[in-house]
Amino acid sequence: MAALMYNVSRGCVILREHCLLLRGYNQIFVDSRRYARALRRRPVSVLYPNGERETRIKSNEPANKSNHEKLLRDSVIKTDKRVGGKYTKEKITEAVVNKKYSSRVYVDESAHTTKDKLCGLRFEKAPAGDNxxxxxxxxxxxxxxxxxxxxxxxxxxxxxxxxxxxxxxxxxxxxxxxxxxxxxxxxxxxxxxxxxxxxxxxxxxxxxxxxxxxxxxxxKPDASRLAFPKDARLQSVPLFLICDNMRDAGNIGTILRCAAAAGCDRVLLTKGCVDAWEPKVLRAAMGAHFRLPVFPNLDWDDISNHLPTDVTVHVADTFNSFPKNPASEANPKPENGSSDEYTESDSDVESDDELLLPRVKHQVYYERWAQKNAALVIGGETHGLSMEALRLAEKTEGRRLFVPMAAGVQSLNSAMAASILLFEGRRQLLLLGNRKKRSQKRQI
Missing domain, CATH: 3.30.1330.30 (Ribosomal protein L30/S12)
Structure with a gap:
């Protein structure tokens, strides 16, 4: 009895009929089905009381190949529909015939069918804990x-x-x-x-x-090797943007997006600027990195190599520095004193440092300044314009452009100032180009 119960509990042998056990004069009937119900798989064999053994499943193949083939066909069709393909009888037959009819092959082939429907691309599923x-x-x-x-x-x-x-x-x-x-x-x-x-x-x-x-x-893309959209390049103007020591990622991204919209020829970033490929910059730029050339991490010597020889470099003054008499003051002192470190001194005695400061004339942004090749330097809100930017503007006879603001407003955001100046520069360059076209027509 102990051996019989052991075999039943282990699931190796299943009794087909009732077992009759004699203990003295009493007869005890044991119903083996109550033990068989505990099994969670199909019986593999049956052992009769007389020792005869019967095997229920003689091979590993499914008992009904036609049913398995039908399920496999349905799976191929469902998988094909899921990936947007158009199945044919030939594809289904090829997927079904080249099978060893087992559940393992059935699952694997469904996965391969999914890969093949994606233009031949194969992908893998990341396992748990993938780093x-x-x-x-x-x-x-x-x-x-x-x-x-x-x-x-x-x-x-x-x-x-x-x-x-x-x-x-x-x-x-x-x-x-x-x-x-x-x-x-x-x-x-x-x-x-x-x-x-x-x-x-x-x-x-x-x-x-x-x-x-x-x-x-x-x-990491190289701006000199990227293929930019032709429509964007055809609408570009000879306007160059230089970002000088800008540390805010949101401002850099917004300025890049604005430069692409204004049709700038290229954007140059100095070494003090935030990385152009930072995720926050990429989100704010909205794809501007791939619509115009962006050259990051440049020295001022390298910046000169990216500009035309006849370029005029202007700097943006984001402070409220509207002079009282612009016609009489070439380099006025701002009323609020926010940019007095770059203006002429009122005292008769000038120090050696003041003598070395670049002299860049102020000019209202809507006056004519964008002629032929023009470059605009935008400084960061924290550190402002660098001495190298002012020296380059002085060397090329550029201007210090400012936007008149209402009283009480100290300064503009760098991105807002850049958008105003860039679109004004585009307007002036397009107007100049139209004048040249009209003059050429008159000569013809």
């Missing part, structure tokens, strides 16, 4: 890591599409669903590694409150 998303976060938050690895992080469909259209090289694409991946140009992702991750994991490492479901790692 590649942590690597993505390091690229996004550390400037030193970006410079060392030569990589940048782009998040969102629109930004990634702009980068791919400009010819940037993708390395890794993280996506939360196949729908998010299909929104990208799949023909340009042949060399990238595609990794499917859970949306919850993406929320952990994303900078956004509501992630868009796709994050990409690109090789």
């Amino acid at each position: 590649r998303l942590a690597h993505v976060a390091s690229v996004g938050h550390s400037r030193a890591f970006r410079d060392k690895e030569g990589k940048v992080l782009l998040e969102g469909r629109r930004l990634i599409c702009d980068a791919l259209a400009a010819g940037a090289s993708p390395q890794m694409i993280f996506f939360s669903s196949l729908e998010r991946l299909q929104e990208l140009p799949l023909d340009k992702l042949q060399q990238a590694k595609l990794i499917k991750v859970k949306y919850e994991d993406m929320k952990t490492w994303s900078d956004l409150v509501t992630p868009q479901g796709v994050i990409a790692i690109f090789s």
Whole structure:
């Protein structure tokens, strides 16, 4: 009895009928079905009381291959519909015939079908505890890591599409669903590694409150090698923007977006500026990095190499420095004294430091200043314009442009001042170009 109960409890042997046990003159009937109900799998064999053994399943193949084949066909069709493909009888037959009919092959082939429907692209599913998303976060938050690895992080469909259209090289694409991946140009992702991750994991490492479901790692783009949109380049004007020692990421991104809208030829960033590839800058710029050349981390000697030889460099004065008599004062002293370190001294005795200060004349922004090639320098709100910027403006006979403001207002935000001056410069350059065209027509 003990041996029989042991076999029943272990699930190795199942009694088919009632077992009759004799103990003295009493007969005890044991119903084996109550023990069989505890089993959670199909019986593999049956042992009769006389020692005969019957095997229920003789092979590992399904008992009914036709039913299994039907299920497999249905799975191929459902998978094909899910990825947006159009299945054919030939594809289904090929997927079904080349099978060893087992559940393991059935599951694997469904996964391969999903990959093949995405223009031949193969992707992998990130396992639990995958630390590649942590690597993505390091690229996004550390400037030193970006410079060392030569990589940048782009998040969102629109930004990634702009980068791919400009010819940037993708390395890794993280996506939360196949729908998010299909929104990208799949023909340009042949060399990238595609990794499917859970949306919850993406929320952990994303900078956004509501992630868009796709994050990409690109090789750091070189502005001299990118292919910018032709419509943007055809509408550009010979206007150059120089960001001088700007530390606010939001301001830099807004200025880049404004420069792209105003049709600037290029944007130059000095070494004191925030990194142009910081995630906050990228979000604020709205794809401006891939619509016009942006050259970051430049010395002032390098900046001169990126400008035409006949350029005139102007500087933006964001303070309320409207002179009382602009016609008589070439370099007036502001009323509020916010920029008096760059103006002429009222005293008769001038120190050696004051003699070395650049002399840049003030001018209202709506007067004519953008002629031929013009460059505009925007300084940071904390440190203002550097001495190198003022010396370059003095050397090229540029002007110190200011925007008249109402009394009591001390200064303008750097991004707001840049937008006013850039669009005014564009207006003046386009007006000059129209005059030249009319004069050429008259001569003909």
